[in-house]
Amino acid sequence: MSYQDLEKYMNKRQALNAALTLFSWDQETEAPHESVDKTSMYIGELSRELFDTITNEDVIKILHELEDEDLSLKQQAVVKHWLKDIEKLEKIPAEEYQAHSELLLKGQHVWSEAKLKNDYASFKPYLEKIFKEEKRFAGYRQINNQPLYDILLDDYEPSFTMKELDAFFNDLRNEIVPLLKEIQQSDHIIDKSYNYKEYPINKQKVFNKYIANYIGFDFNKGVIKESEHPFTTNFHNCDVRITTHYYKNNLESALFSTIHESGHATYEFNIDDDISLTPIGVGTSMGMHESQSRFYENMIGRNPLFWKNIYPKLQNFFLDNLKDVSYDQFMDGINKVEASLIRTEADELTYPLHIMVRYEIEKKIFSEDVDFDTLPQLWNEKYQEYLGITPKNDTEGILQDVHWSSGSIGYFPSYAIGSAVAAQIYAYMKEHTHLESWIENGQFNMIKAYLGEHIHQYGAIYNTNELLIQLTGESFNSKYYIEYLKDKYTKLYHLKR
Amino acid sequence: MSYQDLEKYMNKRQALNAALTLFSWDQETEAPHESVDKTSMYIGELSRELFDTITNEDVIKILHELEDEDLSLKQQAVVKHWLKDIEKLEKIPAEEYQAHSELLLKGQHVWSEAKLKNDYASFKPYLEKIFKEEKRFAGYRQINNQPLYDILLDDYEPSFTMKELDAFFNDLRNEIVPLLKEIQQSDHIIDKSYNYKEYPINKQKVFNKYIANYIGFDFNKGVIKESEHPFTTNFHNCDVRITTHYYKNNLESALFSTIHESGHATYEFNIDDDISLTPIGVGTSMGMHESQSRFYENMIGRNPLFWKNIYPKLQNFFLDNLKDVSYDQFMDGINKVEASLIRTEADELTYPLHIMVRYEIEKKIFSEDVDFDTLPQLWNEKYQEYLGITPKNDTEGILQDVHWSSGSIGYFPSYAIGSAVAAQIYAYMKEHTHLESWIENGQFNMIKAYLGEHIHQYGAIYNTNELLIQLTGESFNSKYYIEYLKDKYTKLYHLKR
Numbered sequence: 001m002s003y004q005d006l007e008k009y010m011n012k013r014q015a016l017n018a019a020l021t022l023f024s025w026d027q028e029t030e031a032p033h034e035s036v037d038k039t040s041m042y043i044g045e046l047s048r049e050l051f052d053t054i055t056n057e058d059v060i061k062i063l064h065e066l067e068d069e070d071l072s073l074k075q076q077a078v079v080k081h082w083l084k085d086i087e088k089l090e091k092i093p094a095e096e097y098q099a100h101s102e103l104l105l106k107g108q109h110v111w112s113e114a115k116l117k118n119d120y121a122s123f124k125p126y127l128e129k130i131f132k133e134e135k136r137f138a139g140y141r142q143i144n145n146q147p148l149y150d151i152l153l154d155d156y157e158p159s160f161t162m163k164e165l166d167a168f169f170n171d172l173r174n175e176i177v178p179l180l181k182e183i184q185q186s187d188h189i190i191d192k193s194y195n196y197k198e199y200p201i202n203k204q205k206v207f208n209k210y211i212a213n214y215i216g217f218d219f220n221k222g223v224i225k226e227s228e229h230p231f232t233t234n235f236h237n238c239d240v241r242i243t244t245h246y247y248k249n250n251l252e253s254a255l256f257s258t259i260h261e262s263g264h265a266t267y268e269f270n271i272d273d274d275i276s277l278t279p280i281g282v283g284t285s286m287g288m289h290e291s292q293s294r295f296y297e298n299m300i301g302r303n304p305l306f307w308k309n310i311y312p313k314l315q316n317f318f319l320d321n322l323k324d325v326s327y328d329q330f331m332d333g334i335n336k337v338e339a340s341l342i343r344t345e346a347d348e349l350t351y352p353l354h355i356m357v358r359y360e361i362e363k364k365i366f367s368e369d370v371d372f373d374t375l376p377q378l379w380n381e382k383y384q385e386y387l388g389i390t391p392k393n394d395t396e397g398i399l400q401d402v403h404w405s406s407g408s409i410g411y412f413p414s415y416a417i418g419s420a421v422a423a424q425i426y427a428y429m430k431e432h433t434h435l436e437s438w439i440e441n442g443q444f445n446m447i448k449a450y451l452g453e454h455i456h457q458y459g460a461i462y463n464t465n466e467l468l469i470q471l472t473g474e475s476f477n478s479k480y481y482i483e484y485l486k487d488k489y490t491k492l493y494h495l496k497r
Numbered sequence: 498m499s500y501q502d503l504e505k506y507m508n509k510r511q512a513l514n515a516a517l518t519l520f521s522w523d524q525e526t527e528a529p530h531e532s533v534d535k536t537s538m539y540i541g542e543l544s545r546e547l548f549d550t551i552t553n554e555d556v557i558k559i560l561h562e563l564e565d566e567d568l569s570l571k572q573q574a575v576v577k578h579w580l581k582d583i584e585k586l587e588k589i590p591a592e593e594y595q596a597h598s599e600l601l602l603k604g605q606h607v608w609s610e611a612k613l614k615n616d617y618a619s620f621k622p623y624l625e626k627i628f629k630e631e632k633r634f635a636g637y638r639q640i641n642n643q644p645l646y647d648i649l650l651d652d653y654e655p656s657f658t659m660k661e662l663d664a665f666f667n668d669l670r671n672e673i674v675p676l677l678k679e680i681q682q683s684d685h686i687i688d689k690s691y692n693y694k695e696y697p698i699n700k701q702k703v704f705n706k707y708i709a710n711y712i713g714f715d716f717n718k719g720v721i722k723e724s725e726h727p728f729t730t731n732f733h734n735c736d737v738r739i740t741t742h743y744y745k746n747n748l749e750s751a752l753f754s755t756i757h758e759s760g761h762a763t764y765e766f767n768i769d770d771d772i773s774l775t776p777i778g779v780g781t782s783m784g785m786h787e788s789q790s791r792f793y794e795n796m797i798g799r800n801p802l803f804w805k806n807i808y809p810k811l812q813n814f815f816l817d818n819l820k821d822v823s824y825d826q827f828m829d830g831i832n833k834v835e836a837s838l839i840r841t842e843a844d845e846l847t848y849p850l851h852i853m854v855r856y857e858i859e860k861k862i863f864s865e866d867v868d869f870d871t872l873p874q875l876w877n878e879k880y881q882e883y884l885g886i887t888p889k890n891d892t893e894g895i896l897q898d899v900h901w902s903s904g905s906i907g908y909f910p911s912y913a914i915g916s917a918v919a920a921q922i923y924a925y926m927k928e929h930t931h932l933e934s935w936i937e938n939g940q941f942n943m944i945k946a947y948l949g950e951h952i953h954q955y956g957a958i959y960n961t962n963e964l965l966i967q968l969t970g971e972s973f974n975s976k977y978y979i980e981y982l983k984d985k986y987t988k989l990y991h992l993k994r
Binding site: 016019026042044046220239 | 717
């Protein structure tokens with residue numbers, strides 16, 4: 001067997017995957033309303049075909065033989081990655097996997113109704129069953145008696161376990177929760193009423209395109225479109241697409257989601273040509289991907305240096321609304337801390353506290369025999385404890401996120417990992433490169449090239465920790481993130497240190 | 498074997514076909530400029546997979562067994578249709594087919610360069626080879642010693658042969674060429690300078706959307722987008738998409754292409770649910786499809802009855818440009834005859850003459866040993882003879898169309914067949930339904946329902962002639978088309994009869 005034997009299947013795998021990605025992109029951004037029922041037949045067929053290609057008997061044979069062959073680093077990574085995909089699929093009995101897929105489809109539907117009607121009771125049996133089955137599946141995959149929740153964490157963030165995450169969230173709990181309380185008691189009031197004036201959507205589109213281009217989004221290899229919720233998708237390193245959602249009465253929303261998604265896109269643009277059309281030709285993990293989007297959104301996009309040259313342009317562009325808003329007021333505004341109930345609307349400081357709530361609840365469900373009737377109450381108590389506010393109802397409480405209904409358990413922590421990794425990279429680059437001058441002078445080609453060289457080009461060859469160690473000499477830790485947040489918000493709110 | 502055995506393969510065939518359609522739609526309307534090289538790997542893989550699915554050995558076995566089974570009409574049609582696909586692919590040796598595909602890819606590239614540079618000489622060897630191979634392939638498929646060109650005609654318009662087409666084009670030559678000469682000598686001058694004023698594209702978009710909706714384009718099941726050349730594509734009867742191309746200085750161009758493509762779309766919207774997800778769930782032939790688009794574009798869209806209610810709206814919408822253009826002047830303008838060199842810009846009367854030139858040249862190449870050096874001259878002579886004008890160069894002469902470079906030989910006649918079929922249906926409906934009142938009163942649901950019931954719902958179950966006979970009692974003929982054109986243009990140009 002040679003690597004070429006695998007390539008035949010790999011091209012088919014990649015093509016089917018790309019077709020499914022395209023159908024998904026199309027459904028989110030363009031397909032007519034009534035198309036979904038019939039189109040789901042196509043999606044089902046292509047998914048089945050993809051599953052069959054990934055788990056094909058010949059493929060498994062080839063992969064196992066290739067493990068002992070003398071392969072290049074990239075080839076080894078493809079084989080390892082593929083074997084990991086199979087391992088997961090092989091250990092779960094096909095009929096259980098199929099039944100679970102159907103449960104998730106139904107679960108998402110029930111969740112969306114329940115959220116609309118503030119009706120946790122109707123979703124509860126699904127939630128309970130989804131967790132139960134995910135636990136059972138993790139059991140099938142267990143080796144060395146490791147905790148079951150660790151198995152799910154590894155799916156989204158390879159090599160991360162509760163051990164690292166407990167330490168990380170403990171630090172957040174000890175440092176950020178008190179910091180937030182201080183801010184909430186501070187008398188530094190930030191007026192960002194300007195942000196909620198009327199900003200015509202057509203004008204927003206023009207400015208968003210300008211800013212995407214400014215920070216290096218390559219329109220020859222990319223597309224920006226609209227969808228209900230912003231996201232990034234990609235077909236290869238020459239076709240990367242992002243979406244945003246414009247609100248007439250919120251300037252920041254689309255602006256920062258464009259910057260955020262451009263960060264994701266930069267990762268995918270920078271993947272090495274050699275691996276772009278392979279299964280490892282994508283960002284290495286959810287957390288590392290999120291680190292790049294947060295790096296662009298927060299470390300760059302909410303950085304006063306960034307806006308030095310750009311704010312006058314924005315102000316001029318929306319002169320009616322912004323003529324009396326100074327640069328300093330705008331800097332305060334885009335960094336304002338407002339504890340809120342909805343994760344997706346959270347500011348940079350409170351965001352990880354939303355994640356901590358979810359992490360703790362997932363962990364608890366996995367470690368104990370939890371009464372699912374008590375979860376809404378638990379959720380609300382944690383919000384009160386960490387953010388100082390309590391949901392009025394379950395729609396803005398435990399029902400707010402789609403993740404659990406779609407079986408994405410162990411996914412949430414990667415959002416917080418992303419923020420911390422971003423801070424870690426930022427601290428390193430600030431010291432060892434001209435990052436701040438690049439940001440101030442709009443030299444995004446330099447930033448893109450640096451991140452490309454040290455992180456992006458490798459796709460999924462290395463995991464998050466390997467990349468961090470290679471770049472900064474240190475593995476993942478909370479130190480830089482907490483320092484960054486404390487330093488930034490102490491200054492912003494004129495707190496005593 | 499049962500029909501269900503086939504359905505498994507059919508779903509896969511349809512899903513792969515839909516994926517390829519989506520990639521093609523995406524490339525034409527949205528994909529970033531530099532995506533094509535890598536994306537072509539996906540397209541190649543999916544095409545190969547589709548080819549393998551259609552010609553799968555099990556499938557062939559199932560199909561042959563099903564031929565003798567007791568199947569429903571729709572099932573029989575699927576089996577027949579599929580066997581016809583295979584027959585074509587089976588008889589051509591795989592390696593020759595593959596080499597020809599590569600020749601066509603290259604041929605299109607060379608053609609597009611040659612057209613740009615007015616360099617027939619560089620394209621000539623490709624053109625010659627493409628025709629030679631197409632002839633050879635037709636030879637492989639020949640049965641009963643029928644003319645080779647008939648085999649290609651049948652690919653685009655099943656059951657049509659040179660016998661019908663010669664009679665048809667003879668009538669056109671005898672009747673329409675002299676009519677055009679009369680018009681060219683008439684002293685009725687039509688001023689349509691208004692059409693070339695500046696019409697802001699954003700405003701055009703709004704009006705085009707309005708008119709598409711007015712004539713029954715269903716936006717819950719359809720999408721209108723922009724592309725270089727207008728086209729219609731579809732995934733099933735709940736997802737049909739059309740494009741148009743807006744020109745700032747040409748009001749008619751986008752307007753009539755929207756109406757034209759809406760005619761194509763109406764066909765696909767109306768396909769019966771039972772066959773929508775099968776290979777026969779599409780319009781039956783190029784000619785019948787074109788008849789529906791021409792019916793909407795010409796019989797309806799250039800009909801004074803249609804504009805009675807709509808012209809005031811158009812006039813009001815573009816008041817600056819149209820305030821001094823009367824309804825009568827607009828009716829004259831949209832029906833003005835102007836012999837031109839470019840097929841795609843031709844008016845309703847001269848359009849079939851452009852097709853006649855191409856038909857005669859294709860036929861000649863197939864029947865004799867033609868010297869390809871003489872073709873540009875032959876082309877130009879025929880334009881002089883039929884249209885009274887001569888191309889200044891090959892770019893606006895023999896190099897203008899993409900068809901031959903992509904191996905679409907025998908395709909052109911279906912454009913003219915479409916116009917004639919449209920006229921035949923129009924004559925029948927005018928007499929046997931309230932068509933004219935429907936057009937005048939904008940009752941497009943009635944028109945859509947009538948065409949749906951008699952033509953569209955059947956997809957590819959019946960061919961063009963079968964549908965015409967079922968509806969009108971007559972098979973394809975030139976009579977109604979020629980009567981329609983003579984009547985319309987004699988009146989428009991105040992000619993003596």
